Amino acid sequence: MHDVARLAGVSQSTVSRVLSTSTSQVPISEETRQKILNAVQELGYQPNMTARSLRTQRSQMIAIMIGDISNAFYHPIVRAIQDVARARDYDVLISNSDHVYENERRFLDTVLRRPVDGIVMAPHRLSTEELDQFILRSHIPVIALGAQVEHTLMDVVGGTSEPATYEAVAWLIQEKGHRRIGFISTIDDMPPGPARCKGYQRAMLDAGLSIEPGYILKHAFTLDGGRHAMHEYLAQPNPPTAIFGANALMAIGAISEAQALGYRVPQDFAIMGFDDIPEATIIHPHLTTVVRNLPEIGVQLAEILFERIDGEVSGPGRFFQSKWMLVERGSV
Amino acid sequence: MHDVARLAGVSQSTVSRVLSTSTSQVPISEETRQKILNAVQELGYQPNMTARSLRTQRSQMIAIMIGDISNAFYHPIVRAIQDVARARDYDVLISNSDHVYENERRFLDTVLRRPVDGIVMAPHRLSTEELDQFILRSHIPVIALGAQVEHTLMDVVGGTSEPATYEAVAWLIQEKGHRRIGFISTIDDMPPGPARCKGYQRAMLDAGLSIEPGYILKHAFTLDGGRHAMHEYLAQPNPPTAIFGANALMAIGAISEAQALGYRVPQDFAIMGFDDIPEATIIHPHLTTVVRNLPEIGVQLAEILFERIDGEVSGPGRFFQSKWMLVERGSV
């Protein structure tokens, strides 16, 4: 910056004024501005964000913590957030928790040491208390994806799990005539398993159907989790005729496993999932599933976060209910 | 840090000595060290990485630029890099180029402004000159994935495209008896399309087979790219009997489209791809493909990068040839 100043024949602080976006309150003569811009051009100068961050206490960086980079559910969301961030000259730090507690905690420590201006996260293992304590301490705006989080201090986008699963299972019962319905949930009662399971249970209860032992299985939130679950159902003497997987990956894994063992979907097993990912329309039959507009959710997350980053909004956490719809394809 | 110093009854610089990992040359009394560690614990102090970076000119951060977050090819690689980085207390900045030139250039600008200690990238649009110029200017170690890059100043891991495609196409000819073979390449001659296409052409030439007009199609590196390509083949009066997709996503898209239009794979069309992703074993028939050990490649990329970051290696770029194997599944 000194070099630029020397070349332009001005002081270093004048260069800073021209280059730092914020300070538009101080007027600069058009001539000086041009001299400086030319010097910047000639030297190919790029401001040092580290120094700028230290001084301004803002990093021009947001952090995203997702549960599983292999889960295509996150991709449109991450992409949308990146796009919004990019348009505002923000960089994005991405972290992958793999649904492991230590990784989630570590993420919090990381953003405490390397202050970011805002955080989007899909917490699975962290408790509401831990999250609240973090926010109290760091004062970094946080927005969470998923109704699993109580919204005391952070904004939340979600709330589809219980009602959408209820609607889906009720549809399986009323429109498709199923009475023996299984539900593949998550290990360790990790979100969003329990919320979706509640929707399933309520739908079964409202229809007067019993949930037999072995109907609810708990597995990893992955393709293989779904495969293992299907394997377990097939070992049962009287397995369900329909299965709802708490996410799309598990549902697809279940279809894949059923077919590998010679069963037909949907004739032998009707299988339904939650969320729409590319794999849902790669497998045959295509997956009947709960569809949310994922890119839209991503944009929403980013924009709500930036409201707080920009100081337009403060105060207690807000809740944003996402929309959904049931899309019938071949798997039911 | 001042607060910690006050609580421990020492000077701020002593606290720094205890906390900063590097300075082990200066001895500290065990008593003082304990006092400081206790104070850190009590206050829950976390060092400010921004300030540390400004002072040390190191960021404890590496950046990754991938071509497409939706392409599962990158997931095991990114995950492996993150794991290696995490083990060394490095954070990871991820950027998604979507194979767009502006995004790749912008990535370079970003890491120039926010100096990272090292870069892993899968360049598609940047020229060797641009990359070299960047390295000359920034002195940041860069490692690239893919043989598409001439390795003058940066390390490269790759080199499978031409030989692996040659082997695959030769196998299609000799073992599977195909004579009319199509190749789906990338738009704008974007890597790794051309390198793989060369392997295809060489195999056809060596077998004395002619490449008819319309055999080589150019499409986006995505599922939809593959679908469109298949659509085009089907409009031809005399389409190929076997098709090699330059990546797995395109090959799977081609299978999906063929089936949607009532054709059978592999009876009507034998389809083969490059790289193994989860979707390859979701679709029926499963994709016959060139398999590389992706997590291993990720670890390799990270470790080679850290060799330079740690100063163990310097000098001209090195080249690391990856291994591969052909895995026959149902699609051929």
Add this chain to the structure above:
DNA sequence: CTGAAAGCGCTAACAG
């Protein structure tokens, strides 16, 4: 073994 002090590259008062 520990403290004082300089300075990383920038921004933002404060003067003029």
Add this chain to the structure above:
DNA sequence: CTGTTAGCGCTTTCAG
């Protein structure tokens, strides 16, 4: 409208 100056929170000489 522009220059001078004081830090942001650390690390690292230089003294002692």
